[in-house]
Amino acid sequence: TQMLLKANEGAGQQSQEQYGGRESGSLSWRRERGETDDPTLGQIITVPEDATQYTVRYSPASDVYTDGTGAVLARGFNSLAYSNEDVVRKAEYDWNMVYLARQKNESISTIEWRVKCARPIVSASLSMLHITFNMSVVEWCCLPTSTSDLTYHEEFSDIDLTLLQGCTEFRLIARMKSVLPADNAWQHTQLFRTKLDGNESPFEICLDF
Numbered sequence: 001t002q003m004l005l006k007a008n009e010g011a012g013q014q015s016q017e018q019y020g021g022r023e024s025g026s027l028s029w030r031r032e033r034g035e036t037d038d039p040t041l042g043q044i045i046t047v048p049e050d051a052t053q054y055t056v057r058y059s060p061a062s063d064v065y066t067d068g069t070g071a072v073l074a075r076g077f078n079s080l081a082y083s084n085e086d087v088v089r090k091a092e093y094d095w096n097m098v099y100l101a102r103q104k105n106e107s108i109s110t111i112e113w114r115v116k117c118a119r120p121i122v123s124a125s126l127s128m129l130h131i132t133f134n135m136s137v138v139e140w141c142c143l144p145t146s147t148s149d150l151t152y153h154e155e156f157s158d159i160d161l162t163l164l165q166g167c168t169e170f171r172l173i174a175r176m177k178s179v180l181p182a183d184n185a186w187q188h189t190q191l192f193r194t195k196l197d198g199n200e201s202p203f204e205i206c207l208d209f
Contacts, residue, residue, distance in 0.1 A: 043080050045073075045205075049118040053208050056080075056115075057201035060098045060192045063089060066201070082114040082171070090187075091196060099131075099193035102176050102186040111191075112173045114145060119209040120166045128156050128172075129192055129202035134180055136188035141173040172205075 045065075047054045055068030058077060065073040065080050074080050077089055077100060086103035087110070102109035130138040139152035142159050144167040152175060153159050164170055176189035192202040 043074075043078075043082055043114075045080050045113060045115045047115065047117040047207065047209075051118075051209065053206075054117075055204065055206045057205075058192065058203035059199065059201045060089065060100065060194055061196055061198050061200070068206075080113065081111055083110070083112045085110045087111040087176070087191075090190075093196070096196045097193060098196050100191040102178075102189060104186045106186065108175065108177050109189075110173060110175045112171055114169065114171050115205065115207075116169045117207065117209065118168070120168055121164050121170075121207055121209065123208040124161060124164055125204075125206040126156075126161065126172070127202070127204040128174070129194075130156075130174070131190045131193050133188040133190075134185075136179055136185070137177045138189050138191065139175045139177070141171070141175070143171060145169045145171050 045056055053068070056065055056073065057067075058065050058080075060077070063077060064075050067073055078084055086106040086108075087100055088103050089098065090101045091098045100111070126142065128140065132138055137154055139154055140156045140159060141150050141152045142161065143150065143163060146167070146169075147163070150173070152173075174191055176191070178185040178188055180188075194200045194202055
């Protein structure tokens with residue numbers, strides 16, 4: 001069977017005037033509003049053994065993972081993350097926006113997802129959205145977990161997803177970095193930015209077997 005894999009990436013630069021973020025309130029206040037999370041490590045997205053197609057999506061607005069039917073798989077962005085180094089969910093209630101970002105005072109933050117399949121992958125489509133500001137950078141890596149040499153790309157569409165052909169387990173990594181020092185530099189790299197009252201899923205993995 002011929003393999004077709006594609007990568008869709010939405011990334012953009014916006015001026016500081018277009019972007020407005022806030023960090024205020026005590027830690028407990030922000031926890032109540034979902035603006036900070038404690039990492040949960042070692043989670044793997046496991047595809048059912050009898051699946052011939054499988055989809056997983058993440059919505060930062062509802063902060064849930066769903067499958068292709070819309071059924072909830074897990075709640076909280078960390079609930080299906082394999083590793084998390086200083087990545088938190090940020091809600092801007094005054095701007096009605098939500099996204100994943102770096103923890104404050106961290107120059108580099110990384111989050112990783114792993115997917116395990118019972119059958120070799122025949123075709124796949126991945127769609128990941130990020131936005132950057134002020135020369136900051138988001139880098140992506142998507143490779144079989146058996147590959148030890150990790151290669152990162154600033155454009156998700158530059159990833160060679162044909163390397164997933166025939167594999168049964170792969171990793172997806174997002175790494176956020178700031179170039180310029182600033183008190184609000186954590187705001188300058190944002191994953192999956194969407195409206196708080198929206199229903200978009202800017203994280204999507206679709207697999208065929």
